[in-house]
Amino acid sequence: MSEISATQLALPRAAVESASRARLAYLDGWRGLSIALVLIGHFFPIPGINLGVLGVEFFFVLSGRLMGEILFIERFPLKKFFKRRFSRIYPALLVFVVAAMIGLAGTFIAFKWKAALTALTFTYNYAGALVTRAGALDHIWSLCVEEHSYILLALISVVVSGRANVVRLLLALSLLAMANGAISYSVLGMGYETSYWRTDVHIASILVSTSICLLKADGRLPDFLKSPHFALAAAAGGVLLFLDPVPTPLHYILGVPLLALAVNTLDFAGGYLIGVLSTRPMVILGLWSYSLYLWQQPFYKFVDEKGSAAVPMLAAVFACALASYYIVEKPARGWLNRNW
DSSP, X not given: OOOOOHHHHTSOHHHHHHHHHHHHHHHHHHHHHHHHHHHHHHHSOOTTOOHHHHHHHHHHHHHHHHHIIIIIISOOOHHHHHHHHHHHHHHHHHHHHHHHHHXXXXXXXXXXXXXXXXXXXXXXXXXXXXXXXOGGGTTHHHHHHHHHHHHHHHHHHHHOOSHHHHXXXXXXXXXXXXXXXXXXXXXXXXXXXXXXXXXXXXXXXHHHHHHHHHHHHTTOSOGGGGSTTXXXXXXXXXXXXXXXXXXXXXXXXXXXXXXXXXHHTGGGOOHHHHHHHTSHHHHHHHHHHHHHHHHHHHHHHHHHHHOOOHHHHHHHHHHHHHHIIIIIIHHHHHHHHHHO
């Protein structure tokens, strides 16, 4: 999903394709790291840090970078963009929600059609935070924020001209969203979910990353950010700032920009970091990440609230997720992209 640079255009075609594959590999590896953090945080929690929350932030900053490249740098046609987003997300989501509603009937996390409808219409982040919860669908809040960000960024790509104006607007919106979260949490006393599940708060994570992506594309990043060690240092700093079981506004105001800088400066990172992220296990985890993310939630609830053994539950997550990926997600995406 990256723009081919002038340097790449001077290379033989095979070299360009090799460079593109390498870049996609380490971005998939970042996605694999994101889902690994979520799974470890949910099934093997480490005291003092909520790795599940941190994993979501890793997802969000990657999404912000990719949306910046697709919508503002490559100028991907919006009709095709939304078709591809739909084919990527909706079939697997629909199967998960219907299967979970049927399969969990009679359990302590059973949910009914109204909750299912909020998940399928990407309104669960507000319904779950402000009205009523359905534990098996709690993770859908982050998917809602992603979908809402696609719409907002696509709209901005159409109505705002000039890359510099886009960056100013995105940074202003990010600051407003962060201030909104800080006021909701610290001043108004709203709980974590009530504050940070809302798109008007958590979209900051995506917008900050998109802003940095565009600054990088325009050559406006300071040279020290292009150090081969900066991406790792920024990621480590971001992780350290999330050393709290319940992240506060401070974690988001300081930690999220560091994670956004990390994912956007991976292009300059040393071979040791790129090498780890590009390994086959990390890349494969990245490819499976969406189905893993969908299916981990109900099994996590059994571990967290009923004390079920973590290893068998995690094995069940992988079984369901792989079935979803190879039977639903991948074939549906391919068919829709070819025929729609």
